[in-house]
Structure formats: C-alpha cells, structure tokens
Amino acid sequence: MSGGYDMGVYRVTGGVSLDGEPISSGCLLSENSIIDTAADGEVILVIKHDVFLIRPNSHIEFSGGHGTVRSIDVWSGGLYGVADKQKGRHKLKINLPNAALELYKAGFYIEADNYRDYVCTCHGMIRIFAKNSLDKDVVISQVHDEPRYVYSERPSQSLIQKAPIVNHSDSELGLLLSIQGKHLNHPSFLEIQGRVRRKLF
Secondary structure: OHHHOOEEEEEEEOOEEEOOEEOOOOOEOOOOEEEEEOOOOEEEEEEOOEEEEEOOOOEEEEEEEOOEEEEEEEEEEEEEEEEOOEOOEOOEEEEOOOEEEEEOOEEEEEEEOOOEEEEEEEEEEEEEEEOOOOOEEEEEEOOOOOOEEEEOOOOOOOOEEEOOOOOOOHHHHHHHHHHHOOOOOOHHHOOOOOOOOEEOO
16 A cells, blocks of 8 residues: 555545544544544545545545445545455445445445435446435446436436536546555456446346
8 A cells, every 4th residue: 555554544634523533644543433524624544455535524434344444324525435355345335315335346436415416436336226216227437437316306217317427537536546556557447348338237
C-alpha cells in the first residue's frame, strides 16, 4: 500500500469526525467506524486493501471484522471507493436509502438521497437491488459506462434507471488506485475485455 497506510486516514480537509471525534491525517481507524463530514469536509480512508473518498455532508458507517470491511451503510452524502479482493470476504455489501449493492472487486461512486440514489460502476461488476421493488440489475463496466439511478418510487416504471456520469472523475479514481499501488491501466482492471456487457438476473 502506497505510503505505508493499512488502516488509517490518508488525507483530510475541513470538518471530519470519526465516531464523533475530530480526526486528522495519519489517524488510525478500524473496520468498524462511523464517519461524518461537514459541508467543507472530505476524507480519504485506507482500510486494509480498500480505499475510500468520502464527500462533504456525508454520514457513513463501516462494519466488518478482522481488519476487513464487510458492509457499508451510506445514509447521506457521497462515497468514491476502490474495493479489492479480501481474504475472508466473499463480497462487499453497501446499503443506501433506496438501493442495496453487492460487489467483489470494483471501483464505484455512489450518492445517497431519500428520493433517489446514484450508483456508478467505474470498473468491475456491481449487483444493484432496488429496496422498494423487485427490480435488480447487474452492471459490468470498465470506464463509467453504465451509471444508474435507484428511485424510492416511480409508478409503472422500473426503479432502476440509466443515469449520466456526475460528480466524480478519472483523476480521483486514479488517486485512489495509486494509494492501492495500482493505476487505471493496471492488468487487474482490464480483466473484462471487449464491449461493456449488461445483463438482468
């Protein structure tokens, strides 16, 4: 891991708290942590082989064991992450107000909102489940090809809809990968060859 970080705060700007206490760069944390960011707050966390960038106005809870995050509850705000394969973790589960996600080895950007959530599979594969219907989807992507909105309600239509690319960039993804010791063209992120494939369950 670049910079020798394994379980800690890589960078912090503005108001950020860990379990209710202010934090600073270099602060240690566990796989069971609650992060809150103020309107001017943003933080990059390293938890074992995963790296996360938390946006302003976010409330996010990490849960796991043995140094590994197994689930994330994103109650508000935004989360940019790169999740790697972890010993003892079959899949990472992420809960948002309107969506439940399952991923294995992927880069992702998500935003939580009571009306609709935003999910971008930046690379890899994510399974998306709408919480208020039986709608579900599997997105496989290399380059932010298939973002989704997941709505709280949408009469007579699927709650999972295509969305534009918003509020995140490849430069940020490159930074998170560099902290992992990888890069955008790393072989592990070129495993899915050819065109982007999308399938329904």
